[in-house]
Amino acid sequence: MSQIRAFRMIALAEGSSFLLLLFVAMPMKYLMGMPKVVTVVGAIHGILFLFYVGQLAKLRTTHQWDNRFSFYAFLASILPFGPFMFDKYLREKEVATN
Numbered sequence: 001m002s003q004i005r006a007f008r009m010i011a012l013a014e015g016s017s018f019l020l021l022l023f024v025a026m027p028m029k030y031l032m033g034m035p036k037v038v039t040v041v042g043a044i045h046g047i048l049f050l051f052y053v054g055q056l057a058k059l060r061t062t063h064q065w066d067n068r069f070s071f072y073a074f075l076a077s078i079l080p081f082g083p084f085m086f087d088k089y090l091r092e093k094e095v096a097t098n
Contacts, residue, residue, distance in 0.1 A: 002094060002097065002098065003055075003058070003059055003062065003063075004059065004063070004090060004093055004094040004097060005094060006055070007052075007055045007056070007059055007090065008087060008090045008091070008094070010048065010051050010052050010055055011052060011076070011077070011083040011086070011087065011090065012083060012084070012087065013048050014045070014048040014049055014051070014052045014077060014083060015077075015081070015082065015083030015084055017041065017044050017045040017048050018045055018049075018080060018083075019080060019081070020041055020045075021038070021041045021042055021045050022080060024037075024041070025037045025038045025040075025041040025042070026038060049077065052077050052083075053074070053077070056070065056073050056074060056077075063093070063097065065093075069089070072086065072089075073086060073090075
């Protein structure tokens with residue numbers, strides 16, 4: 001598996017965990033009185049976010065991604081649905097390196 005493919009998988013997992021946190025865990029906390037759900041999902045999301053940023057830093061150096069592309073990749077990680085929209089550009093990078 002290529003490094004970019006692994007990054008794409010991490011990005012999609014991170015994006016999914018963010019949506020789960022926002023649209024499932026948070027409502028469960030505030031509407032159903034279940035704060036533990038946010039603790040668990042938030043921890044999983046935090047770990048995936050750290051993997052995402054670490055892999056982004058590694059790929060930026062390895063593949064010599066410019067500042068603009070790297071900034072957009074980071075920005076995608078903090079916006080809901082961002083990793084899913086940014087995946088198109090990561091697929092293009094993956095095809096270009098193979």
